[in-house]
Amino acid sequence: MVARANASHIGGALSMADLLAVLYSGVLNIRPEDPVWDSRDRFILSKGHSCTSLYATLALKKFFQIEELESYGKDGSRLMSHISHHVPGVEFSTGSLGHGLPFGCGKALAAKRSGKNWRTFVMLSDGELDEGSNWEAILFAPQHKLDNLVAIVDYNKIQSLGSVADVMELDPLADKFRAFRWGVKEIDGHDHSAIHEALSTLPFEPGKPSCLIAHTLKGKGVDFMENNLQWHYSSPKPDQLAEALRQLETEAN
Amino acid sequence: MRTAFIQELILQARKNPTIFLVVGDLGFSVVEPFAQEFPDRFLNAGVAEQNMTGVAAGLASEGYHVFTYSIANFPTLRCLEQIRNDVCYHSLPVTVVSVGAGMAYGNLGYSHHAVQDLAIMRTLPNITVFSPADPGETRECVQWLSLNPRPSYLRIGKAGEPDLHSVRGIFDGPLRVCEGRPDLAIVATGSVLKLALDFASEQAPEKRPTVFSIPLIKPLSLEFLEKLQSFKKIIALEEHVREGGLFAALCEVLSPTPHIKSISISEEMKNVVGSQDYLRNQAELKEMLNRA
Structure with missing residues (x-):
């Protein structure tokens, strides 16, 4: 998709792919045939630039025809290069960072106030934790005991212009969330059983919102993309695409 | 309010x-x-x-x-x-x-x-x-x-503003709150409407402008503003900078006719402090009404 559209952001799409795979294979309570089913869990992608792996996930789950993925980023396509709520299964359009968690807090609060049991999951990037609006929301969620809210940080350690450590260090990130009164777990964000185990018992602590810090690799699964800032921007050339697909398919098999 | x-x-x-x-x-x-x-x-x-x-x-x-x-x-x-x-x-x-x-x-x-x-x-x-x-x-x-x-x-606004009129129908077009000349209208939005009404009441009947209140700023259409089209001259009065507010909205819909003049807040107001009335005086809104 990224290569066809000559688009960017494959690195961040790959870093969260394992998280999406587990979320959509048994964690999220959803009905692809009824994307707006009242009791569904709400999943919000706040790092909207990484939308390709979510579009692909939704297509594989049959929220829409898989052939539509070919239109990604093309003239007239609804598959915008930042996640779009016009696509079945997508709750919220993002693209400007720092919007998903406040919105998720509103959804979680709505569920609380109306006595509903569904949960809200928000996928955040590490870079977007520079945004003040996220810290407003991180203060807000425990204040209102939003134990039906799960924030997942795709902690791949690389942001737009450099490493997180060099641009705006987040560590000790788990301690920060704990100090803000969240329940926190840290896992390898590519270990499917660890992801599943962490998300199978929610909330992490009673009466608190949950934060899953998933340590990931930007560009995971393709050796020349892994941990390489260039793949926040570059679009694979035909030979790179072939090699990337070969590596991913080998790994999958 | x-x-x-x-x-x-x-x-x-x-x-x-x-x-x-x-x-x-x-x-x-x-x-x-x-x-x-x-x-x-x-x-x-x-x-x-x-x-x-x-x-x-x-x-x-x-x-x-x-x-x-x-x-x-x-x-x-x-x-x-x-x-x-x-x-x-x-x-x-x-x-x-x-x-x-x-x-x-x-x-x-x-x-x-x-x-x-x-x-x-x-x-x-x-x-x-x-x-x-x-x-x-x-x-x-x-x-x-x-x-x-x-x-x-x-x-x-904030607290204590008086009721200025009893005309209802915010979607029926600008609210005609003071009868006056058929060729000159003041169209005001917000509590600064009071300035227009005070000004109109001070004028001799033959000189008194017709005053409209316009609480709806968007969406505006030619049809919605039909009542204004017979006026040769319209003064848009707002407690807002000239750019982009009521004046601009009226110009966008009514342009090129009739003639519309803006009475609004200058960008230069930044360093002045005082009550709302004091600041309206400083902004010379009333003087501008007199000159218009």
């Missing part, structure tokens, strides 16, 4: 179970009656307007009609992108309420003067913009919003 707003919101909330009020840690001695009567539909989001607006959008996406409430530029400019993307782009029923229209919080200084808000809010997609002049107009706006939940902006 803020008292009329909260009283009317309470009346509507008794009938409409979706109404939800979110405040940005402001509204002391105003919002308490709502909070007491509807604790499940009230939230103080703290001093965090971006999150407040995102939370409002989230609540609205689950069926509530959310009113966010704060002062001057805090619920608008401080969280403009949340209004643009989260509320307007998703067409969610959130009404942004700003108290302290224009220079209502005059002596609190420039940080508390809302004089660019109409221009900025008016350019957002899917939004309805109201700027009522008095408690009666405010009530009518809230009644309409309760029946028509949508992205919207309600710009109100």
Whole structure:
């Protein structure tokens, strides 16, 4: 998709792919045939630039025809290069960072106030934790005991212009969330059983919102993309695409 | 006006179970009656307007009609992108309420003067913009919003403004609140309407302009403004900078005829402090009316 559209952001799409795979294979309570089913869990992608792996996930789950993925980023396509709520299964359009968690807090609060049991999951990037609006929301969620809210940080350690450590260090990130009164777990964000185990018992602590810090690799699964800032921007050339697909398919098999 | 707003919101909330009020840690001695009567539909989001607006959008996406409430530029400019993307782009029923229209919080200084808000809010997609002049107009706006939940902006004064007229029908076109000459009209938005009415009452009957109040700023159409088309000269009066507010909105729809003149706040007002009346004097709004 990224290569066809000559688009960017494959690195961040790959870093969260394992998280999406587990979320959509048994964690999220959803009905692809009824994307707006009242009791569904709400999943919000706040790092909207990484939308390709979510579009692909939704297509594989049959929220829409898989052939539509070919239109990604093309003239007239609804598959915008930042996640779009016009696509079945997508709750919220993002693209400007720092919007998903406040919105998720509103959804979680709505569920609380109306006595509903569904949960809200928000996928955040590490870079977007520079945004003040996220810290407003991180203060807000425990204040209102939003134990039906799960924030997942795709902690791949690389942001737009450099490493997180060099641009705006987040560590000790788990301690920060704990100090803000969240329940926190840290896992390898590519270990499917660890992801599943962490998300199978929610909330992490009673009466608190949950934060899953998933340590990931930007560009995971393709050796020349892994941990390489260039793949926040570059679009694979035909030979790179072939090699990337070969590596991913080998790994999958 | 803020008292009329909260009283009317309470009346509507008794009938409409979706109404939800979110405040940005402001509204002391105003919002308490709502909070007491509807604790499940009230939230103080703290001093965090971006999150407040995102939370409002989230609540609205689950069926509530959310009113966010704060002062001057805090619920608008401080969280403009949340209004643009989260509320307007998703067409969610959130009404942004700003108290302290224009220079209502005059002596609190420039940080508390809302004089660019109409221009900025008016350019957002899917939004309805109201700027009522008095408690009666405010009530009518809230009644309409309760029946028509949508992205919207309600710009109100603060406390103690008098009712200026009793003409109703905010969607029937500009409200004709003072009869006068058939060729000269003053069209005012917000509580500065009082200046136009005072000015008109001081004129001899043959010189008196016709005065309209216009609480609806967006959407405007030629059909909606039909009552104005017979006037040779129109003066747009607003407590807002010239750029992008009422004057601009009228020009966009009525241009090239008739002749429209702007009476508005100069950008140079930044360093002056004083009551709303003092600042209106400093802005020479009345002198401009005399010269017009």
